[in-house]
């Protein structure tokens with residue numbers, strides 16, 4: 001049995017887009033809230049806090065806002081300082097162990113000059129309708145302002161027309177995206193709630209974050225692993241002797257979380273540093289994490305990690321440093337992997353020298369690492385960039401195999417963890433209630449219920465090739481013929497690879513609707529654009545700490561809705577009204593009634609676990625948040641300890657109940673690009689492929705330090721990272737010199753798929769032969785009439801290719817591509833990425 005720790009399971013709704021949160025209930029202690037006398041009206045804050053903490057010292061603690069209004073974002077909970085109708089400042093909450101400066105952007109988010117002010121329609125679409133809407137003008141047409149009433153009618157007409165004429169399989173409302181925090185104003189869920197009521201829609205499966213790993217891991221360890229609770233931080237700090245960050249940049253990626261962050265992971269890494277725990281970073285980039293934590297840097301050629309891990313496995317084998325007992329008791333199929341490593345079938349001995357040659361490093365480094373890992377209590381922390389690649393299923397499968405050979409899985413401070421860098425995996429789980437959100441419901445028609453989702457990153461392929469059938473995880477998926485795309489809470493033109501092929505495929509649907517606060521490229525390429533509020537213009541609730549579930553936060557409205565913006569809830573309720581579905585959509589509840597019912601559900605659930613919560617009205621009006629207690633045993637929780645203790649009583653969810661180094665299930669799928677044991681396969685593009693002659697540099701597209709993807713690119717934070725007003729490109733001095741590029745220069749980065757303008761940062765923090773451009777710069781084509789024209793802001797996905805990681809997972813390959821760069825000497829081009837389109 002898994003003890004006292006939240007599990008995240010793959011379902012189609014919450015958590016990381018596409019993930020559902022569940023948690024075990026707890027039984028201990030006794031409720032005491034009943035002892036508090038009920039007072040009517042508004043409580044003086046201090047009196048409330050005092051009364052509750054006296055009654056419930058052992059259960060809940062109310063934490064008071066000091067100066068402002070409690071709200072929050074993916075980058076942290078904070079207090080908003082408001083002056084009249086303006087947000088003027090922020091202050092982090094007192095409990096945040098590592099407040100994040102990104103919160104300071106909140107006032108700029110609200111008052112950004114590129115807010116969408118009114119409902120707008122593309123002129124040719126408004127005039128020509130579906131028959132003559134000139135979809136090729138998307139992204140460069142004129143805009144016409146319309147009333148909300150007209151907007152609701154236009155959208156409702158399209159939905160009912162399509163449901164009637166082509167059925168729910170003609171409407172794509174997957175709407176992948178990172179939206180904003182808040183369990184109620186969840187743009188994507190609200191969109192899908194509406195679409196389900198109208199009959200159904202096409203959804204996606206998986207996500208962009210862990211497309212490959214979340215599909216392979218259930219075959220290997222029986223769970224998605226990437227969204228699972230990790231061995232708790234205090235246990236890691238106490239026991240790990242060597243921490244290997246494999247393609248993992250936690251001090252950056254832990255700044256943001258899916259829910260309000262608790263930032264406990266950041267303090268965990270700080271604690272390791274303070275203790276002097278040895279840390280190694282394996283990455284083509286000398287990451288901020290490696291530098292701030294003082295980790296040793298092992299750099300390899302990008303996309304070659306699988307070979308390196310196999311080389312380590314070889315050293316462990318020949319030096320007898322592996323743990324045969326562990327492999328025998330807890331895994332299946334190791335002999336087949338051993339034969340592969342020793343070259344029994346193909347005659348290629350995959351030793352450290354073999355790996356070093358592929359990885360562009362020396363063999364000694366690989367051997368030493370193998371010995372150090374075996375000698376010490378080692379925790380392998382795998383990031384996700386290494387699986388956002390062609391054959392991206394292999395690195396994580398191999399890391400599990402490596403950890404199994406070391407035999408420390410399930411021991412304190414040992415094994416592997418694939419979520420230490422994300423949303424504070426390992427932050428000990430608290431005991432309290434869990435907030436549910438509004439539900440998407442289910443399709444109301446038989447046809448709607450039958451629709452199979454397609455893997456999310458296949459969107460361009462799907463739009464371009466209706467009727468095409470692809471492999472996916474042992475089954476087949478046939479693309480529907482999409483006639484309507486609806487996006488709410490995502491930025492398709494940022495997230496998807498090979499932007500120029502997307503631009504082309506995007507011309508196929510008959511109608512594209514986007515709810516957005518800002519004029520992003522996705523909004524600019526729509527037919528109907530509906531202005532959405534930001535979090536700070538509405539009321540909501542959220543949990544703090546994705547894995548810890550440590551807090552319940554009220555997110556109070558700070559300022560009135562800007563311009564004519566409406567919340568997604570009100571937008572979809574308005575459309576629903578035109579379809580005669582208003583009450584079905586709202587269930588007769590407004591924003592505050594929904595929040596109260598969500599809170600009350602959590603309160604009942606918490607009470608069953610013997611944790612008492614104050615009544616909603618009291619909680620809401622007090623401007624406090626609630627912190628739940630963390631049971632002592634959760635602070636030392638060890639992932640897989642139960643399995644290790646008794647693999648028969650606590651089997652894994654794989655067919656064998658063990659770790660599958662050989663998977664019979666995958667063998668039966670018969671895929672050439674994902675075999676039955678983890679293997680090294682040459683990637684689609686790399687430094688030794690034929691494309692490298694023309695495009696010798698390998699691309700790294702890490703997640704941005706000062707942004708969440710594309711979010712906040714339109715704020716003054718830009719001044720921290722933009723070079724010559726473009727996205728930065730990190731270039732090694734040798735590569736820069738060879739091309740006559742100096743620090744601060746404008747650079748054109750290009751390959752056969754596209755070209756972008758970026759600003760040079762010449763630095764030894766990337767390995768030579770590698771350039772790094774963060775994902776998330778808004779797409780801004782110099783000539784929107786020419787597909788493939790220079791992107792003036794540096795959207796890296798203009799360069800990446802769009803194929804699936806393999807037939808198994810069909811994950812995206814955003815972290816892999818070959819390219820060339822040159823000093824830009826063309827005409828001066830104004831960056832218009834954050835400009836409002838003409839007529840808007």
Ligand SMILES: Nc1nc2c(c(=O)[nH]1)N[C@H]1C(S)=C(S)[C@@H](COP(=O)(O)OP(=O)(O)OC[C@H]3O[C@@H](n4cnc5c(=O)[nH]c(N)nc54)[C@H](O)[C@@H]3O)O[C@H]1N2
Pocket residue numbers: 176177178179180185187208209210388487488489490491492494495496497515516517518520532533534535568701702703708709710711775796797800813814815
């Ligand atoms: N090459 C490459 N590509 C990548 C990646 C990579 O590493 N390399 N990373 C991938 C990953 S892991 C991810 S998760 C994706 C992220 O891709 P996205 O999730 O699309 O990225 P965001 O920039 O967070 O986009 C969210 C959008 O929602 C809008 N929004 C925010 N709040 C609201 C709201 O309340 N209502 C509405 N209607 N809209 C709102 C924001 O303004 C923003 O435009 O990108 C993927 N793409």
Ligand SMILES: Nc1nc2c(c(=O)[nH]1)N[C@H]1C(S)=C(S)[C@@H](COP(=O)(O)OP(=O)(O)OC[C@H]3O[C@@H](n4cnc5c(=O)[nH]c(N)nc54)[C@H](O)[C@@H]3O)O[C@H]1N2
Pocket residue numbers: 208209210246247248249252253254255256257282283284285287301302303304305383384385386421422700701702703704705706707708709815
């Ligand atoms: N500040 C910030 N934090 C974020 C986000 C953000 O946009 N900004 N996004 C959030 C989201 S949605 C996600 S999914 C996570 C993303 O978490 P990750 O996917 O782990 O983050 P990345 O930065 O894409 O990649 C992590 C590291 O992998 C390295 N890497 C890339 N290719 C290779 C390779 O071939 N070999 C090796 N060894 N290393 C490689 C990169 O250089 C980088 O240092 O972060 C979350 N946190």
Ligand SMILES: [Mo]
Pocket residue numbers: 208209210
């Ligand atoms: Mo992600």
